[in-house]
Amino acid sequence: MPWFALELAPYFMMYTNLMTYPLKFRQHVLAIKEKEKLTYAKTASRFGVGMASLMRWNRRITPFTTHNKPATKIDMEALAQDVATYPDDYQYERAQRFGVSAQGIRHALKRLRVSRKKNTSASQS
Known part of the structure; x- marks a missing residue:
């Protein structure tokens, strides 16, 4: 060593x-x-x-600090209410309602720990 x-x-x-x-x-x-x-x-x-x-x-000797800041455009409580009201909506539909990008909605849902909906049963084809 x-x-x-x-x-x-x-x-x-x-x-x-x-x-x-x-x-x-x-x-x-x-x-x-x-x-x-x-x-x-x-x-x-x-x-x-x-x-x-x-x-x-x-x-530059000092390391850069991270830029952790809360979402400014998306109201997290309103988004949680929207998920409860419309659980089957796509993220782009939520983005249109909130006036933000789908990527912004994805990050906000991740902060809320909301994952994509998963079907528990197989589809009938």
Whole structure:
């Protein structure tokens, strides 16, 4: 196991399931790169990260935050009432009633944890 993995193990244990590397790790990697005058390729192989990531970190060290915001156009209570009133309607029909896109309705239904209707019996053909 490389020395840096032991040194930075507490940081990785906190961030094992996230897609981004912690800020402290990014700063450490770039500091080592500057201190030892390493190339991007050597730094990438030493720390096990991609060269594109290193170049991105060099431009902007802090990771982007997510943009979680509630739906602004769709009233979630009205949508829940619409689903209860018209359970067999297609999403594009709901979208027309609410004046939004079908994709917007799909995302709103996902937030409400409403799945597509499934037939429990086979169709008569």
